[in-house]
Amino acid sequence: MALTNTTITSWKLQEIVAHSSNVSSLVLGKASGRLLATGGEDCRVNIWAVSKPNCIMSLTGHTSPVECIQFNSSEERVVAGSQSGSLRLWDLEAAKILRTLMGHKASVCSLDFHPMGEYLASGSVDSNIKLWDVRRKGCVFRYKGHTQPVHCLAFSPDGKWLASASDDSTIKLWDLIAGKMITEFTSHTSAVNVVQFHPNEYLLASGSADRTVKLWDLEKFNMIGSSEGETGAVRSILFNPDGSCLYSGSENTLRVYGWEPDRCFDVVHVGWGKVSDLAISNNQMIAVSYSQNNVSWYVVDLSRLKKSGSVIQGLIQDKPIPAPTSALGTTLRRNYERPTTSCTGQDPEGERRSPSSEDEKEDKESSAEITNPEDYKEIFQPHSVISRTPPKRTEPFPAPLEHSFSESVLEKPGPAVKIVTPVIDRVGFPFLKCLLIKHVLSVGRPITSSTPVQRVEPTVIAAAPRIILSTRNEPIGLNAGDFLSHARNAKAGVMGDEEALAQIRKGHDTMCVMLTSRYKNLDTVRSVWASGDVKTSLDSAVSMNDLSIVVDVLNILNLKPSLWKLDLCTSILPQIEDLLQSKYESYVQTGCISLKLILKRFWPLISDTLAAPPSVGVDITREERLKCKACYKQLKNLSNVVKNRAEQVGRHGSTFKELQLLMAPLDC
Numbered sequence: 001m002a003l004t005n006t007t008i009t010s011w012k013l014q015e016i017v018a019h020s021s022n023v024s025s026l027v028l029g030k031a032s033g034r035l036l037a038t039g040g041e042d043c044r045v046n047i048w049a050v051s052k053p054n055c056i057m058s059l060t061g062h063t064s065p066v067e068c069i070q071f072n073s074s075e076e077r078v079v080a081g082s083q084s085g086s087l088r089l090w091d092l093e094a095a096k097i098l099r100t101l102m103g104h105k106a107s108v109c110s111l112d113f114h115p116m117g118e119y120l121a122s123g124s125v126d127s128n129i130k131l132w133d134v135r136r137k138g139c140v141f142r143y144k145g146h147t148q149p150v151h152c153l154a155f156s157p158d159g160k161w162l163a164s165a166s167d168d169s170t171i172k173l174w175d176l177i178a179g180k181m182i183t184e185f186t187s188h189t190s191a192v193n194v195v196q197f198h199p200n201e202y203l204l205a206s207g208s209a210d211r212t213v214k215l216w217d218l219e220k221f222n223m224i225g226s227s228e229g230e231t232g233a234v235r236s237i238l239f240n241p242d243g244s245c246l247y248s249g250s251e252n253t254l255r256v257y258g259w260e261p262d263r264c265f266d267v268v269h270v271g272w273g274k275v276s277d278l279a280i281s282n283n284q285m286i287a288v289s290y291s292q293n294n295v296s297w298y299v300v301d302l303s304r305l306k307k308s309g310s311v312i313q314g315l316i317q318d319k320p321i322p323a324p325t326s327a328l329g330t331t332l333r334r335n336y337e338r339p340t341t342s343c344t345g346q347d348p349e350g351e352r353r354s355p356s357s358e359d360e361k362e363d364k365e366s367s368a369e370i371t372n373p374e375d376y377k378e379i380f381q382p383h384s385v386i387s388r389t390p391p392k393r394t395e396p397f398p399a400p401l402e403h404s405f406s407e408s409v410l411e412k413p414g415p416a417v418k419i420v421t422p423v424i425d426r427v428g429f430p431f432l433k434c435l436l437i438k439h440v441l442s443v444g445r446p447i448t449s450s451t452p453v454q455r456v457e458p459t460v461i462a463a464a465p466r467i468i469l470s471t472r473n474e475p476i477g478l479n480a481g482d483f484l485s486h487a488r489n490a491k492a493g494v495m496g497d498e499e500a501l502a503q504i505r506k507g508h509d510t511m512c513v514m515l516t517s518r519y520k521n522l523d524t525v526r527s528v529w530a531s532g533d534v535k536t537s538l539d540s541a542v543s544m545n546d547l548s549i550v551v552d553v554l555n556i557l558n559l560k561p562s563l564w565k566l567d568l569c570t571s572i573l574p575q576i577e578d579l580l581q582s583k584y585e586s587y588v589q590t591g592c593i594s595l596k597l598i599l600k601r602f603w604p605l606i607s608d609t610l611a612a613p614p615s616v617g618v619d620i621t622r623e624e625r626l627k628c629k630a631c632y633k634q635l636k637n638l639s640n641v642v643k644n645r646a647e648q649v650g651r652h653g654s655t656f657k658e659l660q661l662l663m664a665p666l667d668c
Contacts, residue, residue, distance in 0.1 A: 008399060009304045010254070010270045013297040016053055018046060023290040025068050026276055029075040033281030036288060037078050038295055039066025045080045047092065050286060050297055051397065058369045061088050061097055065653065070111040070120075079120055081108025083654050087122055089134060101132050103139050106661075107654035110164075112153040121162055123150025125654050129164055131176065141179050145172055152194045161218075163204055165192035171206055173218070183221045187214060193235055200243045200335050203259075207234030213248045215259050225259040238278040238285075245307045249275040249287060256305055266306040272298045282396035299397050521549050535567050542571055547582065550575050551590045558593045561601065566627050569598050573634035580641050592655050595638065598631075599662045606631050607665065632666075639663045 018026075019040030028050075029035035036048040045059040045066055064084040071078050077098070079089045085104035090097050101122075110123035118134045129143040129150055148167035155162055161182070162174040171185040171192055190210035197204055202218035211230040216223055232251035239246055245265060248255045251274050256265040272289045275298075279286045285300040521544050528537040534557075541549045554572070557563055572594065579591030609621065609628040642663060646656040 008301075010268055010298060010300040011399060012271065013299050013397060014051055014053070015294055015296040016048070017293055018048070018055075018290070018295040019044065019293050022292050023295060024065050025080075026288055026290055026295060027069045027071060028277045028279040028286060028288060029071045030279050031071075031073060031075045033279035033284075033286045035071065035075050036295075036297075037069045037071065037080075038290070039069050039080055040293070041065040043082070045069060045078065045090070047078070048295075057092075057095060059088075059090050059097075060369060061100070062086070067107050067654065068109055068111050070113060072113040073115055077113075079111055079113070081111055081122055081124075083107045083657075085124065085126075087111070087120075087132070089120075099134055099137050101137065101139075103130055104128065106658060109654075110150050110153045112155055112162075114155050114159055115157060116159045121153045121155070123153050123164060123166075125149040125658055127166070127168075129153065129162070129174070131162075141176075143172075143174050143179075143181070145181055145184075146170065148191070151191070154195050154197055156197050157199060163195045163197065165195045165206060167191040169208070169210075171195055171204070171216070173204075173221075185214075185216055185221075185223070187223050187226070188212070190233075193233060194237050196237055196239060198239055198243050199241065202335070205237050205239065205246055207237045207248060207250075209233040211250070213237060213246065213255075213257060215246070225257075225262045227255070227257055227262065227264065229264065230255070232274075236275050236278045236287075238280065240302075240307065241280060247278060247285065249278055251275075254285070254287075254300055256307055258308065265308060268300060268305065270298055270300060272296065284396050299399075301399055518546070518548060521546060522552065525549065525553060534563055535565070535571070538568055538571055542575055547575070547578060547587060551579070551587055554579075554590050554594050558590070558597060561597055564597065564601060566602060566605065566624070566631070569602055570627055570630045570634075573598070573631060573638065577634070577638055577641060580638070580645065592659060595642075595659060596662065599635075599659070602631065603635075603662075603665065606635075635663065635666055639666050 018038045019042050021041040023038055023040050025039040027037050029037075034050045036050055038046045038048065040046070043060070043062045043065060045062075047056045047059070049056060059078070059080070062080065062082045062084075064082045064086075066080045067083050068081045069078060076093055077089060077091055079087055081087050081104075085102070085106055085108060087099075087101040087104075087108060088097055089099040089101070104122065104124040104126060106125035108122050108124050111120065113120045119140065120132050120134060121129060122132065123129050127144070127146040127148060127150060129146075130139050131141045131143070132138070133140045143162075143164070146164065146166040146168055150164050150166045152165040153162060160176060162176055164172045164174065166172075169186065169188045169190055169192060171188070173182045173184070174180070175182050185204075185206070188206065188208040188210055190208055192206055192208045194207045195204060203224075204216040204218055206214050206216070208214070211233060213227040213230070213234055214223055215225040227248070230248070230250050231253055234248055234250050236249040237246060238249075246257045246259070248257060249272075252269060252271055254268045254270055256267075257263070258265055270287070272287055273291065273296075275287050275289050277288050280302070283302045285302055287298040287300065289296050289298070521541075524544075525537050525541050528540055538553055538557075541553045550572075557568070576591045576595050576598075579587045580595070582588055582591070606628045609625055610632060612621070614622075614625075639660075642656050642659045646653065646660045
């Protein structure tokens with residue numbers, strides 16, 4: 001049967017090895033959509049051109065893993081926040097560091113540049129938001145109000161407001177001039193991952209782990225729309241440049257939404273896993289995701305998506321949809337006024353500091369590693385620029401034919417390697433757009449390269465424990481032997497067909513036994529839980545000696561903190577110790593959340609009970625005191641585990657550091 005040469009809507013552009021260790025953050029430049037910055041646990045920030053396999057430059061200076069990155073609107077500067085709480089700002093054209101900003105007490109997890117002034121905002125795991133004056137190298141203002149880490153910040157297009165999204169399920173809107181909160185949106189039921197302002201109208205969009213996208217009217221400060229049908233947490237959202245629709249990126253899925261009334265125009269299934277960022281260039285959406293030390297680019301052809309008209313059935317709740325009250329392209333909502341002046345802010349002397357000789361020394365040591373001066377001068381420092389010459393337009397990435405999709409040349413990720421020095425590519429900023437055209441026109445298929453990334457064997461410093469990530473995008477080869485008793489295989493050598501089939505069936509039978517056993521255990525726990533006895537159901541889960549059952553029960557308890565009692569703490573704390581030392585990332589996450597909840601809710605009770613003297617006569621509180629003593633003993637054991645894990649770099653380093661701070665009273 002002949003293959004049809006039909007183009008496709010979305011495809012994988014390229015996959016590269018971005019760092020010598022795990023990638024911890026990345027961001028696309030929104031101006032061109034062709035520039036990418038990645039941060040890793042190797043404490044580096046690498047700059048890439050989309051579709052090119054080699055790093056343009058590598059920015060050094062951080063001494064702890066890079067947790068978040070952000071370009072400014074012109075893509076001439078990039079700022080990165082680290083796990084230690086420091087921020088570093090680089091000038092990409094000058095290839096040097098501009099500022100080092102210190103002030104956060106915990107990991108920086110969100111950043112954004114002010115659209116017009118020399119200001120930037122940062123959010124931290126310590127729940128604080130800081131507004132920085134880059135020119136004066138100091139903190140202008142600190143915004144307090146969130147109770148959990150602030151995972152996204154966004155300035156309004158006119159530069160007057162700042163929106164913040166947090167794990168506490170709230171969105172707060174701040175007035176930069178007045179230095180106070182304007183309003184708070186609380187309709188989300190789980191952590192809010194991302195917020196973005198409409199490019200023109202007074203609208204704010206938010207995406208959450210509760211699998212919804214919500215839109216907020218910034219004149220009346222109320223919710224005007226909420227989506228349903230997302231298959232997972234919403235990790236990235238982006239308004240169309242003309243503001244006509246909203247794109248939502250969740251696990252392996254892109255959705256196109258409209259509002260007033262709520263409707264879903266189109267759905268595209270893309271194999272990007274847990275997408276990290278979106279950008280639009282030449283009517284194409286560029287998306288990026290990462291897993292371990294690999295970064296993947298994806299392209300979605302927006303011209304093939306439906307952006308208006310009827311609703312995709314089954315994606316929103318079944319209710320009559322009223323007709324739009326205004327024609328497409330018209331609105332009664334107020335638009336932003338973009339003044340030419342920069343924002344102003346308060347200047348508390350206690351938080352402002354002047355540059356010191358130590359800072360200047362650190363700035364000199366923190367720079368961009370450039371190995372080819374000729375290429376660097378050609379790309380970043382041209383001899384002459386004619387201001388009246390119009391910029392050249394970049395060409396869209398050509399879509400592969402549908403029958404050749406599986407044959408696209410991709411950079412196959414190899415073993416973990418160390419990028420010792422960056423390769424200065426012939427494509428760079430600010431002439432990225434011009435130079436990309438030649439590359440596009442010279443290739444008749446998707447823009448990929450068969451030239452491998454220059455690699456050398458990494459220098460082994462210390463063997464890190466193998467962690468099975470929960471954010472992986474592909475199977476890892478589950479070892480059923482971790483859950484059942486080991487069976488020794490006495491046969492060796494090459495297996496024949498019958499032996500291979502028998503081995504496959506044997507693995508299938510083993511997995512069936514494992515899943516059947518887990519189902520029976522969960523059914524037992526559920527039957528006890530249904531009677532309303534949470535303590536007994538938890539004890540039964542613990543007695544089964546299966547951490548997966550304990551994790552399932554804890555995930556429910558973590559969602560409903562009101563179910564926690566002191567009795568549960570005595571039973572579950574020994575299990576949490578095993579979870580924190582597990583090689584499965586999801587187990588570690590669950591253990592950390594449970595331990596944090598116990599410390600916040602029960603540590604005051606435990607410390608007060610143990611500090612109180614025994615009562616005269618009948619000791620009524622003896623039983624409670626014994627429970628508190630048991631909890632205290634377990635928490636002391638856990639403090640050593642947390643202290644050891646907090647010294648490790650990685651995605652959980654900041655979480656264990658936060659737990660270490662919460663457990664500090666145990667050492668008193």
